[in-house]
Amino acid sequence: MSCGHGRNWLSAYADPVPLIVLWDIDHTLIENSGVSKEIYAAAFSAATGHAAVRPARTEGRTDRLILAEMFRDHDVSAPAWEKVLQALTAAGAAREADLALRGRALPGAREALGAVAAEPGMVSSVLTGNIYANARVKLRAFGLDTLLDMECGAYGADATDRAALVEVARDRVRTAHGFPKDTPVVLVGDTPRDVRAGLDSDAHVVAVASGIHSADELREAGATAVLPDLVDVPALMRHLRSLAPSVT
Structure with a gap:
């Protein structure tokens, strides 16, 4: 960088x-009007193949910690970070227009x-x-x-x-x-x-x-x-x- x-x-x-x-x-x-939690749910699903049934806990956590806690809360093995990073990136890019409409x-x-x-x-x-x-x-x-x-x-x-x-x-x-x-x-x-x-x-x-x-x-x-x-x-x-x- x-x-x-x-x-x-x-x-x-x-x-x-x-x-x-x-x-x-x-x-x-x-x-962000809830778009962040939608990004985490979509990334979790893409990285694990399972739908998230518990929302991400954010409040100042880093993405590494948020996803690690989601994997633990859902009792699934954590994928490699590169796979998680790709899933997060794709989920965020897909929701930029929605964020602009709903957020401020x-x-x-x-x-x-x-x-x-x-x-x-x-x-x-x-x-x-x-x-x-x-x-x-x-x-x-x-x-x-x-x-x-x-x-x-x-x-x-x-x-x-x-x-x-x-x-x-x-x-x-x-x-x-x-x-x-x-x-x-x-x-x-x-x-x-x-x-x-x-x-x-x-x-x-x-x-x-x-x-x-x-x-x-x-x-x-x-x-x-x-x-x-x-x-x-x-x-x-x-x-x-x-x-x-x-x-x-």
Whole structure:
């Protein structure tokens, strides 16, 4: 995976404020309206030859973990990951048009992504449990993919544990954009698993109560910055700037 499009962000601006911002997708940037669980059910059926009778458990899990739990819950042997990956990719591609019709970008998501993309020195990418192909499907369905450097993100095929994805994305961004090793990382997500992934990997966390978890639940998980949604873009940007190192 090649990221950064050959651009060194630290040399692109006279006074850069380096910061890596990593976004969750489902229920943080978009509402998938049940399409995600349909993707997992279809992938399970294609990979095993059996219909899923129990829905996938998502809520911040990676695709590797989601499918592993589905295989265990249905008492079937797990196929090789490459077969599962192919099934997930096909299932996601088949539902992009349906997602565009049934789902939506969440309030403020487009504006927030645009503001971070326009901020000198900040690199905005993805940290999601979805595999890369399906992350792109979900963002492309609402025209959000062009606002992110998706090649530098971390995805559900990269690790089973969400916290491990933070280091994957951190390394990809640093390598592509020439950021120093101590560049801070901010993880934006809507679940306690997002919060824990950030805390377990020395990343800052902005929790967004736009999914099924309340602001109180996200604070109990350890988030100190909790937003009701992404609508107040100036407030979000003030917070992100406060996390970047001072330029001297």
